[in-house]
Amino acid sequence: MKVNLSVVIITFNEELNIGRCLDSVAEIADEIVVVDSFSTDRTKEICLERGVKFVERIFDGYVTQKNFANSQSSFPHILSLDADEELTDELRQEIKVLKQNWNKDGYYLPRLTNYCGTWVQHGGWYPDKKLRLYDRRLGKWEGLLLHEEFKTTNPKSVGVLQSNLLHYSYHSIKQHLDQVNFFTEIALEEMKRRNKTTSVLTLLVKPPFKFLKMYFLQLGFLDGFAGFCISVISSYAVFVKYAKLYLYNKTRA
Structure with missing residues (x-):
C-alpha cells in the first residue's frame, strides 16, 4: 500500500x-x-x-x-x-x-x-x-x-x-549528569505513584551490578572512554533514583 x-x-x-x-x-x-x-x-x-x-x-x-x-x-x-x-x-x-x-x-x-x-x-x-x-x-x-x-x-x-x-x-559529561538529576526526579514520581519501596541493600547491590552488566557483560569496555563513562554514570543514576526513593519513604514513616 x-x-x-x-x-x-x-x-x-x-x-x-x-x-x-x-x-x-x-x-x-x-x-x-x-x-x-x-x-x-x-x-x-x-x-x-x-x-x-x-x-x-x-x-x-x-x-x-x-x-x-x-x-x-x-x-x-x-x-x-x-x-x-x-x-x-x-x-x-x-x-x-x-x-x-x-x-x-x-x-x-x-x-x-x-x-x-x-x-x-x-x-x-x-x-x-x-x-x-x-x-x-x-x-x-x-x-x-x-x-x-x-x-x-x-x-x-x-x-x-x-x-x-x-x-x-550527550555533548558533555555535565549534560549527562544534569539529565540524570532530571530523569531521576521523573522516575521518583513514577515510583511514588506505584507505592514502591526500597532498602539500603538495594542501594548497595543494584548500582554496582548495573556497572558490571553494562561494562563487562554487555561489552561496554569496547567503546573505550565513552563506554566507561556511560557505565559509571548509569550506575550512579541507579543509586540516585533509589536514594531519592529511600529518603522519600523515610520522611513519610
Whole structure:
C-alpha cells in the first residue's frame, strides 16, 4: 500500500538539534509537525523557516505530548522522531521504498547513539530498537511519566528496518549528569505513584551490578572512554533514583 507520511517531533529548546533533524527528513516527509513546549531559544524560528506545521502546547508528560502530536498530523502513517535524532542516507532510502509498499502496523528502527563524539555500539546501547514508524490508528503511546513507547494493537504485525537512526545524546559529561538529576526526579514520581519501596541493600547491590552488566557483560569496555563513562554514570543514576526513593519513604514513616 502506498502511503503519505507525517513526520512528528516534540521539542523544547532544541535550537542545536532541530535544524539537522528537519533537514534529514525533508525528502521523505509529506508533512512535518512540530509540537513545541514554548521554547525560549530559536527552535520556533528554525522550524518556521523550514515551513513545518508548528503547534505550541504546555508539556504535561511525554506520553500525552506525543499522543497529542500524533493527533495533529494530517496523515495516519507517522515517523515519530526526537529533535536530537537524524536519518542516515540509507534509512532515508529505506523509508522511501517502504512508503510505496507499507504492509505492517509499524516498524522498528535500530538507533545508533553518539556520546560526546563517540558512536556507541555496546553496553546495551545498540541496537536500541525503537518503534517509530507506525499507523497511529492502530496503537498509541503508553507509559507513565518516563520510558514512553508506542504500542500497536497487534504486536505481531511489526517489522524491523535495517538502517540506523542516528541519536546525538550527550555533548558533555555535565549534560549527562544534569539529565540524570532530571530523569531521576521523573522516575521518583513514577515510583511514588506505584507505592514502591526500597532498602539500603538495594542501594548497595543494584548500582554496582548495573556497572558490571553494562561494562563487562554487555561489552561496554569496547567503546573505550565513552563506554566507561556511560557505565559509571548509569550506575550512579541507579543509586540516585533509589536514594531519592529511600529518603522519600523515610520522611513519610
